[in-house]
Amino acid sequence: MTLTPLLVPAFGLGISRARGWWTTLGVATAVGILLFTARVPLTGYTIGDGKQDSPFLSAVYQLQTWTSSPTAASVVAFGAAALAALGALTLVRPRRPATAALAVALVVAALMSVASTAFDHVASQRARNTYSPGDQSWIDHAGVGRTDILALPHTPRSSTEAQLLWNTSLTDVLLMKGADEPDAFGNFGATIARDGTILKDGHPTSRPLVIEEYLGKASLQHAAMVRRTLMATLWRPTGEARLSWLLRGRYFDGWLASRSRLTVWPDSTGFVHGNLRLRLYLPRGIKGGVVITRPGGHPELVTVTGSRVRTVVLAINSAGPYTVRLDSPGLQFLPDGRDVSVRALPPQFARSLKPRAPAADRS
Numbered sequence: 001m002t003l004t005p006l007l008v009p010a011f012g013l014g015i016s017r018a019r020g021w022w023t024t025l026g027v028a029t030a031v032g033i034l035l036f037t038a039r040v041p042l043t044g045y046t047i048g049d050g051k052q053d054s055p056f057l058s059a060v061y062q063l064q065t066w067t068s069s070p071t072a073a074s075v076v077a078f079g080a081a082a083l084a085a086l087g088a089l090t091l092v093r094p095r096r097p098a099t100a101a102l103a104v105a106l107v108v109a110a111l112m113s114v115a116s117t118a119f120d121h122v123a124s125q126r127a128r129n130t131y132s133p134g135d136q137s138w139i140d141h142a143g144v145g146r147t148d149i150l151a152l153p154h155t156p157r158s159s160t161e162a163q164l165l166w167n168t169s170l171t172d173v174l175l176m177k178g179a180d181e182p183d184a185f186g187n188f189g190a191t192i193a194r195d196g197t198i199l200k201d202g203h204p205t206s207r208p209l210v211i212e213e214y215l216g217k218a219s220l221q222h223a224a225m226v227r228r229t230l231m232a233t234l235w236r237p238t239g240e241a242r243l244s245w246l247l248r249g250r251y252f253d254g255w256l257a258s259r260s261r262l263t264v265w266p267d268s269t270g271f272v273h274g275n276l277r278l279r280l281y282l283p284r285g286i287k288g289g290v291v292i293t294r295p296g297g298h299p300e301l302v303t304v305t306g307s308r309v310r311t312v313v314l315a316i317n318s319a320g321p322y323t324v325r326l327d328s329p330g331l332q333f334l335p336d337g338r339d340v341s342v343r344a345l346p347p348q349f350a351r352s353l354k355p356r357a358p359a360a361d362r363s
Helices: 004-016 021-039 042-046 055-066 069-092 097-131 157-166
Strands: 147-151 170-175 188-192 198-200 209-212 215-228 232-251 255-264 272-281 287-293 300-305 310-318 322-327 340-344 348-351
Touching: 004 069, 021 069, 042 055, 042 069, 055 069, 055 097, 069 097, 097 157, 147 157, 157 170, 157 209, 170 198, 198 232, 232 340, 255 272, 272 300, 272 322, 287 340, 300 310, 310 322, 322 340
Parallel strands: 147 170, 147 209, 170 188
Antiparallel strands: 188 198, 209 232, 215 232, 232 255, 255 322, 255 340, 272 310, 272 340, 272 348, 287 300, 287 322
């Protein structure tokens, strides 16, 4: 970043001394650029986070969205070849082409800046529509006071950053194992006690809580849901924040990852007793399934078709947390690369008012 701007005065210095080894070095550099662009398409570096912090690669990616990957790769390759050839010609005959070379370079830089700015604008709009559609300061406007934010495993850093940027009432960041740190300004580790209590560096918390739900879904006991967005829910607990259930591996759009886990925690009696309803579905015309495994039980394949919602009811009676495994029977990938099984509506757990102790194991 620091040295790149020096290329411009270095090129001017090379033109002023365009003789001997300066000219040879310049022509050799131009040939090297030609060979590199012919062998290595820059569009390969725009995949995923490869373009991060690079306005030029962001511009190349935006050119791909306007045209196509092969077209963008060709435009960049031919453009780089033309500029390299013009630079070499300027070194060989510096008087006339020098001004033209500088003008062309400035025009190309301006065009790439326009494309890079367009990419940044589109990315900003998508982030706003995804993380806080309509009202970016929705947590502040809820009026619940000082609030903590809980990042479930695999929560992207950008999601937490967006909430922190627009909501000054967010005080502490609680990170479960596997969640990305949003910044380096201090975060708290979050763990779940055996009774479902959310522990903040080992201590219970009773503040209002925003739960980020990019790859998970949660419900709290003895708490009021204040507001819900696409990827986050604001809860106001009465007393210590305590989980009712947590579904790890459910994407914000309903898809279950190829390996998902649903845990239900006890209520004040210390038991988990009631009926758990899983509502599974798929897009119309698609048939698939999920393998459900209960503690100590045998795997059961549940087939789901795209024409209706398949409801599975599990009767639970457990002295302690109860975890159900939801696994894909085979490999299935979405166009964006996510490995999934089926889609699921948020689970429903109806607790019984009269829990009973589990039967003794007589084996």
